[in-house]
Amino acid sequence: MSNVYHEHRYANGLQLLVEPMSWCRSAAFTFLVPAGVSREPATAPGCANLVASLLTRGAGSRDSRQLSNDLDNLGIQRHEATETIHTSFTAATLADNLEPCLTITRDIMRSPHLHADQLELCKASTLQELMAIEDDPGQKIFIELKRHSLPEPLGRPILGSAEGVQRMTPEMIVDFHRRCFRPNGAILGVAGNVDFERIRDIIGELFDDWKPIDEPPFSVAQRHGSRQHVPAEKLQTHIGLAFDSVSYSDADFYNAHGAVGVLSGGMSSRLWTEVREKRGLCYSVGASYHPLKDRGIILVYASSSSDRANETLEVIFAELERLLLGISDDEVHRLQAGLKSSLIMQEESTSARASVLARSWYHLGRVRPFDEIAREIEAMTPESILGYLERHPPGNFNILTLGPTPLEASA
Numbered sequence: 001m002s003n004v005y006h007e008h009r010y011a012n013g014l015q016l017l018v019e020p021m022s023w024c025r026s027a028a029f030t031f032l033v034p035a036g037v038s039r040e041p042a043t044a045p046g047c048a049n050l051v052a053s054l055l056t057r058g059a060g061s062r063d064s065r066q067l068s069n070d071l072d073n074l075g076i077q078r079h080e081a082t083e084t085i086h087t088s089f090t091a092a093t094l095a096d097n098l099e100p101c102l103t104i105t106r107d108i109m110r111s112p113h114l115h116a117d118q119l120e121l122c123k124a125s126t127l128q129e130l131m132a133i134e135d136d137p138g139q140k141i142f143i144e145l146k147r148h149s150l151p152e153p154l155g156r157p158i159l160g161s162a163e164g165v166q167r168m169t170p171e172m173i174v175d176f177h178r179r180c181f182r183p184n185g186a187i188l189g190v191a192g193n194v195d196f197e198r199i200r201d202i203i204g205e206l207f208d209d210w211k212p213i214d215e216p217p218f219s220v221a222q223r224h225g226s227r228q229h230v231p232a233e234k235l236q237t238h239i240g241l242a243f244d245s246v247s248y249s250d251a252d253f254y255n256a257h258g259a260v261g262v263l264s265g266g267m268s269s270r271l272w273t274e275v276r277e278k279r280g281l282c283y284s285v286g287a288s289y290h291p292l293k294d295r296g297i298i299l300v301y302a303s304s305s306s307d308r309a310n311e312t313l314e315v316i317f318a319e320l321e322r323l324l325l326g327i328s329d330d331e332v333h334r335l336q337a338g339l340k341s342s343l344i345m346q347e348e349s350t351s352a353r354a355s356v357l358a359r360s361w362y363h364l365g366r367v368r369p370f371d372e373i374a375r376e377i378e379a380m381t382p383e384s385i386l387g388y389l390e391r392h393p394p395g396n397f398n399i400l401t402l403g404p405t406p407l408e409a410s411a
Contacts, residue, residue, distance in 0.1 A: 003347070003370050005357060006196040010204060012212045013184030017357040017367065018199050019191040021350060027192025028092035028350040030358040031105065035087040035180035037160070038153040039216060046126065046160020047176045049082040050168055053122040054114050055089070056080060060107030064118065067104070076101055077351075082158050085293075085362075087181075092351045095193035099202055106206040109181060116170045126165050133159075137232065138284070138303060141240040141402050148228055149242035149297055149398040151220050184212040189357030192350040220294075227399045229406040237309035237403030238301075241316065243394050245289060245296035248363040253291065254339075254376045255388035260289040260298060261335030262327055262385070263319065268334060270319050275302060281312040293363050298394070306404050313399075313409040320394040327382040339377045343370065 005019040040047045056071075056078075057064040071078060078091040089108065093101055133140050147155040159165075190199055246252045264271050264287035275285045285302040300320075304312040346352040347370060360367045401407050 003353075003367075005367050006200075007361075008200050010183065010208060012208065012210055013182075013186070014203070014207055014210065015187045015361060016200060016203055017187070017189045017361055018194060018196045019189075019353050019357055019367075020194055020196060021192050021353065024193045024350055025095060026092060026350050027095040027098040027190065027194050028354040029090070029098075029102070029105075029188060029190045030351075030354045031089040031109065032086040032187045032189075032358050032362060033088075033109065033181050034085065034185035034215075035176070036083045036085040037156040037158055038084050039180050040153070040156070040160075040176070041172075042153075043164075044160075044168065044172050044176070045156065045164035047164070047168060047172055048087060048180075049159055050119065050122050050126065050165070051112075051114070051173055051177050051181075052080045052082045052087045053126070054118055054173065055087075055108050055112050057118040057122070058113035058115060059104075060111045062104075062107070063113075067108075070104060071101070074101055074104075084154055084156070084158075090351065090355065092354075098190075098192070098194060098199075102202060102206060110207075110210060112177065114170065114173050114177060119168070119170055119173060123165050123168060126159055127162055130159055130162050130165070137234060137236070137238045137402050138301070141230075141238045141400055142299065142301065144228070144230065144402075145240035145242050145299060145398065145400045146297075148226060148400060149299075154220060154292065179213065179216055182213040183207060183210040185215060187358045187361050189354040189359075189361070191353035191357060227397075228401075230400070230402040232402050232404070234403050235305065236303045237306045237401055237405075237407070238303045239309060239313055239316070239407070240400040240402075241300040241313075242297055242398040242400075243396060245298045245392060246291065246388075247294050247296050248291040249293070250291075250296070252388040252391065254380055255385050256289055256291070256296060256298075256392070257339065258332065258335055258380050258385040259323060259389055260287050261338065262331045263287045263323065264300075265335050265338060270322070271300075271302075271316065274319055275312060275315050279311070279315065281308050281315065285312075285316075291363075309401070309403065310407050310409045313407050317409065324386070324389050324393065327385050329382060332380055332382055332385070336377055336380060340374070343373055343377070 008016045037048045074097040076091050076093045081088050143157050245256050271285045282302050282304040287300040290297050
């Protein structure tokens, strides 16, 4: 496998990456703007998400209805999302429709209306989402676990808080958009049946006069292990556990994936087998790896009846310790097969490639070639994963529980 991409940086700082896929009939892009929740003023939690919600409620010469109609008439599958570092706008369509889609995107990014009446509607829907989280303990514990486990401002909840949303004003929204929607720090990844030079010139015409703005100050606090309990009158106790791992650019990136894959990669994984299948302690259990630009974190989640929750946490701790005692060739072969399958499916998707272009550039300042990734996956062995675990043993845990009573189990 091989992939060829082109890159161009405009004078205003906007970074373009293009991967031609001539065998496809579609094209897609991922637009990352440095306007995530980490850029919010501490006094305005929820501001970034509200701005993202407002982007497609009128922009340029189009009101909300006309904007939606024009996007739908082009057959565009699109999504706007607020993330920790970025606000993202993704779209996929027929290759012939990419140029008009990019023209509309220019207005969405640079000239959204941000009308006060639309803000009130967005605030109302966000408050509904926040109330829904209170009825979903699994989702709530992940949000709270990230908030307690990642240093400020990286752990901020995407939706903010009800109090923050309620006091949001049009002036706060406009100020956030003015400060954070800027070309310097923005990344646009395009993949599909496209010509690089044509896309480079079109983006230049649409965005070349977008003025850069000084980057707002950004600093990250230190993280410390902790134990928190959220009292809740529930039949089950929900358990969240987090510990540090490595960043996206670390040489152990794939070994960290491997360790989590052995722990939680499918129905033959250790957590599934030991916690659920052998002991019947819970229905849902799993772990996930979340690499960031300069750090990483591993999250573990389980929910169990309250009378068996302590035992569930004890078994999770035991399985984390058992990782250091040895990993089999069969376990590594299974996770390699899964990673290779994901890599091949990614190669065939314009949306996936556009996202990889933009996000890899943000994390690495380059895009990993398929051949390099395949070699990294193939190079994983029980010894390499154990080496990672010895260098980064699970510990300094953040433990968050939600249920009737706190748990006593400890590592």
